[in-house]
Amino acid sequence: MSDLTVYLENDARRPEFRTADPALMAGHLAHIGILYERWTADAPLPASADADAVQRAYAAPIDRLKAARRFCTADVVRVTPKTDGVEALRAKFLYEHTHAEDEARFFVEGAGAFYIHLDRRVFRVLCGTGDLLSIPAGTPHWFDMGPRPRFTTIRFFSRPEGWMATPTGDTIAARFPLFETEAVEAA
Numbered sequence: 001m002s003d004l005t006v007y008l009e010n011d012a013r014r015p016e017f018r019t020a021d022p023a024l025m026a027g028h029l030a031h032i033g034i035l036y037e038r039w040t041a042d043a044p045l046p047a048s049a050d051a052d053a054v055q056r057a058y059a060a061p062i063d064r065l066k067a068a069r070r071f072c073t074a075d076v077v078r079v080t081p082k083t084d085g086v087e088a089l090r091a092k093f094l095y096e097h098t099h100a101e102d103e104a105r106f107f108v109e110g111a112g113a114f115y116i117h118l119d120r121r122v123f124r125v126l127c128g129t130g131d132l133l134s135i136p137a138g139t140p141h142w143f144d145m146g147p148r149p150r151f152t153t154i155r156f157f158s159r160p161e162g163w164m165a166t167p168t169g170d171t172i173a174a175r176f177p178l179f180e181t182e183a184v185e186a187a
């Protein structure tokens with residue numbers, strides 16, 4: 001269910017390009033400096049898995065990415081519609097911003113949409129289970145977890161203070177389609 005939709009930055013209604021092919025997604029995103037990979041767990045992951053179990057199940061690709069990108073730590077974040085303050089949490093990243101360090105996320109389960117603003121285009125990456133996306137420091141982007149969020153991601157950090165979001169001041173996020181989790185759940 002993962003896909004990539006590319007829009008010209010001044011036309012949010014008619015996508016220029018769309019694909020759900022993982023190799024094509026990786027190729028198009030690599031062209032603008034974004035790392036996209038599909039990962040699989042080394043061992044089955046029960047629904048009740050805690051953060052430690054999640055990290056153990058994906059130990060090999062986690063260690064590989066840490067070494068390749070010089071990330072020193074990783075943690076696990078789980079968000080559901082019942083998470084405290086979930087509306088505020090959604091709003092927190094629903095405007096264009098940058099970070100002083102790479103934003104790397106691996107989706108253990110669930111889904112969310114990243115919107116990357118580069119090359120006078122918006123690249124909307126709908127991430128689902130098994131997707132790794134790494135957005136370089138300084139890249140304008142926003143993230144929509146949808147109105148009824150449900151996802152578990154592993155987050156990677158090179159230095160915790162770099163993770164603060166810096167708004168670009170551009171209101172472009174308001175012009176682009178929101179991520180509708182209902183459509184994903186029905187697929």
Ligand SMILES: [Fe+2]
Nearest residue numbers: 093099103165
């Ligand atoms: Fe971000």
